[in-house]
Amino acid sequence: MKGQPFVRYVTALIAGISLYVLLPNLTILPVITLLAGLGLLIWGFARTAGSTVKAIQILPSIGALLILMTLGWAVTYQRTASNRSDNLSHVADTLQAYEGVVSAQPEERAKTYRVELEIRRATFGRTTIGPESGRNQQDNSRPDTKFWKPLSGRVIVYLDKGNQPMPRYGEVWLVSGAPRTIDPPLNPGEFNYKRYLSYRNIYHQQYLRPFQRQILGLDPPSRITQVATIVNRWAASVFTHQVGVRAEYGIVNAMILGIRDDLDTDLYQSYSAAGAVHILSVSGLHVGILFQVLTLVLGFLAKRRHGKILMAVLQLTILWFYALVTGFSPPVLRSAAMFTMVILATTFRRQQQIPNTLGASAFFILCFDPYALFSAGFQLSYLAVAGISAWQPSLYQSLTFRNKWVNKLWKLTAVALVAQLITFPLGVFYFHQFPTYFLLANPIVMVMSEILLPLAMATLAFSWVPYLTDGLGWLLQKAAWFLNYAVTQTGQLPGAAWDGLWLSTTVMLLTYVVILCGIALVLTRSRAYMWTTALAAVLLACLTSWENYQQAHQQQLTVHFLPHRTAVSLTYGRHSTLLTDLDTNDTRSYDFYLKNTFGQWGVSDLTIVNAKRSNNVPSLLAGISTFYQTREYALWVSRGKTLLLVNKLSASSRWRLPAIVDYLIIRRNALQEWEQLNGRVVARHIIFDDSNKTPLTDKLLAEAKRRGIVCYSVRQMGAYVADLE
Incomplete structure (x- = not known):
């Protein structure tokens, strides 16, 4: 890892985050690591204090990493809402009512609106909210403040639609009743929704009738997020109007904005079976595609005086405008931050290595949100980018084609192969299926994404130009139709999805040992990797055989x-x-x-x-x-x-x-x-x-x-x- 310090830093930070999550009550461990790290660091400085030439020392470096490990523990502790004394999870009495603000963009479901509320205060006394107080009307009168106490926490509220309009970001609600804790998984193998939400510091949920809440006003927690939410809804209305057909604008809204309200269930299953479901979630892939297209389109500026700076300004402006359009989706923010580092390093001619850039972006993201480490999107995106940057060039160069288009197709295929190889154990672990025809679908999806994303951005940028925006909207609709058609046809092929797969944590880790050590063996021809690969493969075979035997006799x-x-x-x-x-x-x-x-x-x-x-x-x-x-x-x-x-x-x-x-x-x-x-x-x-x-x-x-x-x-x-x- 020489020359890649952030890879070491983020590894130590991840170790500290994992230490807190696994052993949150064992506070003596971070104290020991902090004291040990400080001791090694001070000892190293003291040892070289009188030396003119200071050589690199192992023990002080280990001490610094131990301090970063303690930092990971401390950041995770600080970012865990349940550690606050005024958090909702510590309330012993039954709430009568609480005041909260809509802290994220609401989602529309079949019969409800899914709303995330940030609680500000609550009352344990008598508060009446009902039909007699007016249903869903703006009412700035608040209950007697002597019954209210400060309270923090976040609640997922499912609001019955009725004839209610969709809630807005920043609305302040007065809600009657007490939210209940989210149930743990009650069936073997069931998705752990409680743990998933706890990583977002959400521990409670509540189902509401319209008369159980009053809208007290509008007070957005973040003005920037409010602007992002408004822009996101404006963009959705532009796409819906210009594209017109639901199947097409549903895909465009999902791909570009992360809004799945209009996405058909059968169509979603077709994308899943074709191995292209990742394209329906705004993520680092979309930012990477946009970055690649911008680099190609604006490449001519690099040859002019001060052109690199102008190119960087345009790239950063468009990338962060895209982040704004998505409503500052966390995956897009992560990727925008990473590509910002790449753009700045390239512009100012700073030497950069992809592993170090990845490590730096992950380090700062985890300092801000340590629980992002346990997000499937975070894990899959960083694994895919790391694998592609490390092995795709070698695989691509192993075959050459004279025809330019065939060569470009092979390049996309090599990307799909490496990305699928490095992510499939984790994908099966989370989603329990494997797309059989991913090699057939992914090149088409990648090419169409490179067309759709710039078209969508151009449609938004020129939405004020009457005839031009109509033409762009027509092209966008046709591109979305072709993408849907190609994916649907692929998803309908016999055996398109290998479903019902299940990997335990141990099997998944052993699979990764076999893959990583196997690739290292091919690249280095080292005997150590050969024996490690063979041993891991034997253990994997034994464990899988034992699991199959147990299942056959249950x-x-x-x-x-x-x-x-x-x-x-x-x-x-x-x-x-x-x-x-x-x-x-x-x-x-x-x-x-x-x-x-x-x-x-x-x-x-x-x-x-x-x-x-x-x-x-x-x-x-x-x-x-x-x-x-x-x-x-x-x-x-x-x-x-x-x-x-x-x-x-x-x-x-x-x-x-x-x-x-x-x-x-x-x-x-x-x-x-x-x-x-x-x-x-x-x-x-x-x-x-x-x-x-x-x-x-x-x-x-x-x-x-x-x-x-x-x-x-x-x-x-x-x-x-x-x-x-």
Whole structure:
């Protein structure tokens, strides 16, 4: 790493950030690293104090890195909102109301607006907000201030649309009720939404009806962000008007502005299957494309006097205007900062190395936002840029073509190959799929992106010129149509997406060891890399074989957590049968709550049985298990295990089962009092699914504890998983 100091600096900073996240309560560790770092640094200075020529010393350098490691810990501690004494997470009493400001650009969902509120103060006394106080009207009258206390924290609010206009950035709201903490993942393999939001210092959420809030005024937390939000919405209106067709302007808005409100679900899945979904999120890729195009277009200025300075000014102006248009999206800000360093270094003829530039940009970003380290976008973008800069030139030069266009196509293909190779383990780890035809789609996507992005910027720049903007809008619409067509056709090819992949953290890390050491072996021919690659490959094969063996022999019953629904599965090996009352059209709930569970278990054959269609259940389960169903209950017998799903316990129908059942699943508020089970059924295990009302389940659980009845609630304890072996 000689000549690349920021690579060392950012590595030490990352170590400190990781130390805090893994061991936040072990405060003695940063104290030890700080004292050790200072000791080594002082010892090194003292040792060379009288020397005329000061040689480079290892121990003082290690001391400096230990100090930077402590800095990483301290910055992360300072940037963790829950460490503030006035944070919402420390409030013991139930809030009656709170005042907050809309601190980010709201997002439109199917039935709600997703709004991020920054809390300023709250009241624990009596505050009335309701229909009688006026629904959604500007009202500057505030409740009595003697009941209010300062409070900090951020809340995700889902506001019921009704006939409400979209909230604006900077609106000050008076909200009734108390937000609740965000649930942890309650199913095996489920996306950890709570941890994801905690990295953004958000720990609570709330669902609101329009009458539960009053708009008190407008007070934006940041004037710059307010301007960026206004520009972003203006740009969206320009694209929507000029492009016209929803499929096309939805793609343009997503690619250029990061607004996915008008993006069709099927089209998004086509981009995902083609391996081009990354183009739909404003990121460093877009900044890199814009930088490349600007360098090509403005290259003639470099040959003139003071032309390099003029070129740099124009590049920086357009890059940061693009950042403004995206609403200062964090990925774009990160990349704009990195390319700013590249532009300044090139302009003033300072020697630069891509690893050091990457390290410097990452260092300053992590000093400002240490939790960006755990963002998938941050990790994937830096990995891709580092891999492309390190290995793409060697791969590109390994083949030469006389034809200029073929050579350009090979250059794009080499970029796609390297980027996919270096990011695919992390991509599979996060998204659980691999695009089979990425080599077919990515060159087209890259070329069209190089056309779309400048066209979009030109459309905005000349939006005030009547005929010119119409022509640019027409070209933009046709370019977006062609991109959609190419990606859709690729995504519809047989086996376009290798879905259902699952990598554990250990397997992912071993995969990276094999890839990195394998590439180093090819480039250096070193025996050390050969043995390391071979050892990592053997460990990877053994671990994968063991996981496959466990999945092939698993036998388990699971009562899944599914909000307000029933979901019960029996899994034998790689086959699973899921009995659920989830609407077949509600693919979003299945993907969020259940899909990762079956992916983690390696289930390749999933039979979904709709419990609502009672007439079809026995035929669908024929040959797998025995199923008997009435209006009051359903009895499922499979491989000697009995499951009783109770729907109703009425006084008029005194049904009873003479045998003991293994698992009794209470659903749809069937049980009101424990006495209702007397004389009806005896069960070894009692489980409440989430189709029961939470207050009722809580009451029954409290009563069961007093009576010594052992039972289980998926709402309180997560999915119930029982080994049937």
